[in-house]
Amino acid sequence: MGRAGTPVGNGDQRRQPLDGRELGTVAHVAIGELLAAGVHRPTAEEIMKLVGRHRLLQTVTMYRQAAKQKLVGAVAVYFRFFALDEEWRFVGAEVPVRGSRFDLVFEGTDDRVLVDELKTGRIQTVEERSAAEEQLRRHVAAGAAEYCRCFAGVRQLWLGAPTRSVWAKPDGSSETLTWPEGW
Numbered sequence: 001m002g003r004a005g006t007p008v009g010n011g012d013q014r015r016q017p018l019d020g021r022e023l024g025t026v027a028h029v030a031i032g033e034l035l036a037a038g039v040h041r042p043t044a045e046e047i048m049k050l051v052g053r054h055r056l057l058q059t060v061t062m063y064r065q066a067a068k069q070k071l072v073g074a075v076a077v078y079f080r081f082f083a084l085d086e087e088w089r090f091v092g093a094e095v096p097v098r099g100s101r102f103d104l105v106f107e108g109t110d111d112r113v114l115v116d117e118l119k120t121g122r123i124q125t126v127e128e129r130s131a132a133e134e135q136l137r138r139h140v141a142a143g144a145a146e147y148c149r150c151f152a153g154v155r156q157l158w159l160g161a162p163t164r165s166v167w168a169k170p171d172g173s174s175e176t177l178t179w180p181e182g183w
């Protein structure tokens, strides 16, 4: 049953594009699936296959191509720029913790725990910027509470604008990641 005034779709077919949150979820799950399978350098074909068969993408009728393109880009950017090396073991995607949910969690060989917060959207307003900063502070606090002294911080990774990405550490400091000159 739809709400009053809400058109009830036929089956699962929707005519709206995926919203930002849905796109983000597909990106987390797709990246998590590759990591769980031990893939650290996915080929273009692996990324496209994985994104193409995601349930949410099957249900959108229009805009499917645009959603696919955005997702393939996001997944490719993650692995191209941000993939961790072998000393970080993938723990899980969309990991619930008290007061937060972490997009990706990794455990280092030295027992440190690192959280990746993936951002598939972009910042357009002052409100969006402060919401992103506030979310990052909440994640750092939640990570510190959950993993105590093992917590290595949160990487907030902007897949649509990679150079904005930061690594926020448990002591409250943060670092931008390094990029070649000219960016």
Ligand SMILES: [Mn+2]
Pocket: 024, 103, 117, 118, 119, 120
């Ligand atoms: Mn996210």
